[in-house]
Amino acid sequence: MPPFGSDNYAPTHPEVLAAIAAADHGYAVAYGDDPWTARLADRVRELFGAGATAFPVLNGTGANVISLMATTSRWAGVVASDVAHVNTDENGAPERVGGLKLLTRHATDGRITVADVEAWAGELGDVHRAQPAVLTLTQATELGTVYRVEELRALVEAAHALGLAVHVDGSRLANAAAFLGVELRALTTDVGVDIVSLGAAKNGGMLGEAVVVLGPDDAPTPGAAAARRAAAEAVPFLRKSTMQLASKTRYVSAQLLAMLDVDPTGATSGGEARPLWWRNASAANAAAARLRAGVEALGTDAVRVTRPTEANAVFATLPRAAADRLRTQTRFYDWADGETPDRVEVRWMCSWATTEADVDGFVRALAESL
Template structure:
């Protein structure tokens, strides 16, 4: 076991790099005893639905799935007619990082809009929300927003409400990719329902993998009337787990005693500490507000490549020299200190 621990790295590449939270592992172990009915008829999935009802303040439908791409593709499929299109930010995960699964697997058209900060607005939505009734154009039917965004920015409850009002007035539905939903809730300091169900979001991809679980997400139909056929689409898209209890119990563990908010709040705090440590260094220019668990920055030529010999992180825009540093529930102050010291050393060369 000691040899395995020696293989660990200090990573600021992605919150997917982190391990599993001990409380989640304990919940998995506890759920492992005995038999439960397969395909979601287990007690843990039933409890998850009740927990989600309480969280969102209404009767919702909950569909645990294996991963975030599956949650997005299946959720969006349920909201769209065969001829439908999705308006999203150009930086959206569904547009850049899901290997065209929405188009190839989901059979939908993405209408991507450039944004300065990853956030859509009613005016930006209108750049692609047109051509209704035109048989030559894929029909804009859904607006998809990411909370927090791929650029680490966070929609306020008012911004989500304005998007939902605008989309609904156009006859469109609203989907939220909530891979980092907990980070948004921790940043905003308000109940999650204020920027989801109460704001008018119809279908939510509820994230867990980036916040300390082993695997699994959930599609939450906040407005069940806006989603059709999820029970069939999940199976058809190979996202139906026979031993679903092991997804549901992890999500339950996150929700128990506020673990999901504590973990996300810690990740956010570590990102704020990282930004404070680097933003005044000569040659470093932060490019986006740090509102969640990510820091985006421009570095002088060659610095990122040298720094990556010690720490793992990704380029965001390699041509511009922009990088992304992500913090996790298990990032420590010592990790931050080591990284900042190494960056200072590389900048001095």
Template sequence: MSQFASDNYAAMHPEVLAALAAVPAEPAGAYGADPTTAALASAVRRTFGEQAEVFPVLTGTGANVVSLTAMLPRWGAVIATDRAHLHTDENGAPERVGGIKVLPVPAPDAKLTPEAVHGWAGDLGDIHRAQPLAVSLTQATELGTVYTPGQVRAVAEAAHAAGMAVHLDGARLANAAASLGCSLREITTDVGVDVLSFGGTKNGAALAESVIVLNPEAVDGMEFVRKSAMQLASKQRYVSAQLLALLTAPEGFTEPLWWRNARHANAMAARLREAVLGTAAVDRGLVQFTQPTEANVVFARVPRQLAEQLRHQHHFYDWAPGGHPDLVEVRWMCSWDTRPEDVDQLAAGVGALA
């Protein structure tokens, strides 16, 4: 059965596996005091700027919680869209673990705007309200949409003008950068992001995420927060090795692995959308795309019966109700190991069943 449920389903990339195997089989300093983590720190500075400091963690939820806890005082709150992963799919971890109130903003395209920042800024100084002292953007968003550098900069400038720090949930940052054709720095450091949750697991790693502090003045006690949030790995070199593999280009390659993996995943999503678009199902109005395909995911509204029949050969999630009991919105997610033939078979199945 082919997998279009999530890029979390993808295997570890062979280059990441090789990087793990290449970690010296000898004792090394624990908790990040090792040569591999030092090499990762250098790679992060080359990628994001000389002020950048990396803190490897174990999960994407952990990266978000650690980031925001270090960014906010006990009375602080974070502005995010109502689609944000930290608001909808982290089981209340920011609230439960970090004691952070999330201030959701309606966003049909899952993008935060300067107007949303302005809308919450009026609560600053009101002792009866959680203080909106940070904003969090997701890049690429939960709906597969991508912020341009200008859009991120506009939100960051509005936030900074109001005294708020800027966090970016970059679980799929690689896909956004590949979609835009720009570097990781161009959509983070250069446009005003203060703290980044940089994802590896969705892009070829097995168990590797990180917090990257781009502006040291935006956090306090990051080292202690990471430990108290249970995100400090003792044998950190094995987490660092995975991230290092993603950020570097081995001999024989001109592009780093993160770029190659993300570009392939995006290309498979574009191929899927184009192939489905060419079927009679779209011509007859049975399949309607609900979001632009800007990264590695396709959203479509389809007959519920069609979705159930397709699942005999392809695994994917229902995303939302389709506006009628007989309809459902589905999500088809592509990854670094999605094969063109699986894409073509899914599209052919849509056409045949329709």
């Protein structure tokens, strides 16, 4: 049985591998001065707006740290959910590498609120406090929930009103967009987001992400426009100094292009040609929805789904002993304590490669473990 621990466990999608192989032909100038990176820049402008700039990097943590450093200063703070990836799973990289204090707020379902942003207003101008300078939003969240378009717009407006930039950790941005049935631009450019960590590895890529700075002309305020210009100027230097500039950038850019370009074979969804990011994210989301339905169909209180299933994660509680028995057949992670000491909350992740047979086999194994 395949693992359900993380979408990072999934293999690289064949179309991405083909793109890497196609890029592995002859010589190309290093450090991003190559045709693939130039084409990626064009494609990002097509998708995110004429002024958007793309900077391929090696991994998601690097993309996040660079984005936050580019929109802050050394005495600044980053407003975030307490379960945001930058707070829980990046080994203090924003603090260690960026020198930035994380200003967290408890988020029951992973989503930060306008009130959470405005709660930091009193810190502004106080020399004794780290100055809130950027709001980071994880989309989809670590709890598998998704910010709606209007929620994002309200958060961006609240942040900009306080002079904060807005960053989106988009390692699963594709899953959020597929769930909502919108394009990537609708969750970024159109709501006023300033800078994005654009994910690929969790959605069929091999390695590599991109920092995308949105265009100044699309900024909702003059202050945001100025911040975006400054960020776009800073990212190239930050990328190098944080060891995120690949010498053979073409291989990262080729992967991102494979994800973002419309499928030339005409693969469709609802009668429209769809890019690989959409197809992969939709498949992962559908697998999670099937998994949740299968768990609920067991009809037992021994296993209880605990959170909304909106992207590609299912959270549930079950007896610890049952979880241990199930783990002899597949891999997954404990998330939190359960309702009682003998129970545990677990996270089951699906990927683009998770098949219906994989899900059904998992549900059968779960039933046996209970």
